[in-house]
Amino acid sequence: MSVLVVGSVALDSVETPFGKADDVLGGSGTYFSASASHFTDVQLVGVVGNDYPIAKLRELEKRNVDLSGIEEMDGSSFRWRGRYRHDLNSAETLETHLGVFSQFQPKIPDSFKSPDFLFLANIDPRLQLSVLKQVKRPRLVASDTMNFWIESRRPELLELLGHVDLVTLNDGEARQLSEKTNLMQAARWIMERGPKHVIIKKGEHGAFLFREGNIFFAPAYPLENVFDPTGAGDSFAGGFIGYLARTGDLSEAGMRRAVIYGSAMGSFAVERFSIERLLTLTQEDIEQRVRDFRQLVAFDEEMPG
Ligand code: AMP
16 A cells, blocks of 8 residues: 655754764655655655755665655755754754755645555644645545644644644653643643544653553663664654555554554664664564564563462
């Protein structure tokens, strides 16, 4: 089944306690595509400036990512500069340069207009809304956002919530959006505005899947070396949606399994800068990590006597 993603295609400059990278491939759409492409074909829509190293992005084409929805505009590409201190769970944004994104009007190619799954990755909620209006209603529409847009585009974001089936956010964003400190209450607040499902990610502390009357929790994979957390959230989303698209199974059990695949993909993304690890990953690597997850949470309900 097809997956359409609209998101940022960025050049990231990142500082972590372990090193620095300048102007490397990043963006919510890029990470999502690199991750989801391990499960299904992906159609990516976004914009880059004429300074973008497009040849590097084309690596994704070898992985069944259709880039015909990438527009090249005169001007500079979207750039994000961020830093992580020893607490790798939260990024500190040092600079967001919208560049060509500030004039971008997404035009969904005709061949992309009937996706089975649509992921509105983190970008301006106005663009997320405009994409939604251009496509035939998919089986599942999911969206993501971040503090930058919660602060600057709150009304549009609330409008969007009324049109999506599932929202993925990290804990800080869920609290900021709902103005609730308690995550259960935050999830309820979001679901009351439209989405039937809410995923709240807590970095190295795992992820919750909320749905009316039902909560699932998956731990994060306990990696000994987290190198660069950038893109963990989008790679999680890519694994989650990619797995749903591969199986077509939107049951409770299917969604729970998808959360584990999402967690596995997030754990790979943070092992290197940029999308490097996602490009070298094999199916066997993914399946092994999923088995490791099973082992991590396996326990015997009978208490030993
Ligand atoms: P995450 O998966 O949450 O770590 O997202 C990381 C990606 O988000 C980076 O590659 C950035 O390029 C991208 N990003 C940062 N700020 C924004 C923004 N305001 N809008 C869209 N994408 C962004």
